[in-house]
Amino acid sequence: EVQLVESGGGLVQPGGSLRLSCAASGFTFSSYWMSWVRQAPGKGLEWVANIKQDGSEKYYVDSVKGRFTISRDNAKNSLYLQMNSLRGEDTALYFCTTLSDYWGQGTLVTVSS
């Protein structure tokens, strides 16, 4: 059974940091580009970042460039999102996904004082 399980979300103050993790199983993780997609409460989907199979290419939406870093560990079948200098507008449910068949259920990040 394919699973993508996100963790690491929570409540953080503005300016703080969080590291999201995504544990993959049931498919060949190292064969896929992986993405983070977020959804603010009651809002639409926003693509955040993605990373090539070997980690050699990474892309970000402009609003997170310089603050967020995507990474992966294929030996551990894991995807990460390091989020620094967090802002209120980063409050969202963060999904780990291949953008095709495989999506996690999301981890909620709330940025508030």
Added chain:
Amino acid sequence: AIQMTQSPSSLSASVGDRVTITCRASQGIRNDLGWYQQKPGKAPKLLIYAASRLQSGVPSRFSGSGSGTDFSLTISSLQPEDFATYYCLQDYSYPCSFGQGTKLEIK
């Protein structure tokens, strides 16, 4: 960055209706477009990729068309389980971008 403009933002229809949702890109994106369905509290589900290719396991009542800047998703005969929110996504160039969504509601 490429902007994706989706319309309508909401749509009310009945079971059995044929509905079409459109997505317009701010510049040409070849056929690098997908359509997703999202139900409340759930992750999105890919329906269509490469503008017109049906994802495995998706019912044939869903179809996609278009290339360049103008795209559409058509549901030929609405079923009760189709009432959801639909999004387009371009992956022609970075950053990838979603349309703002179309909420399909029961009339």
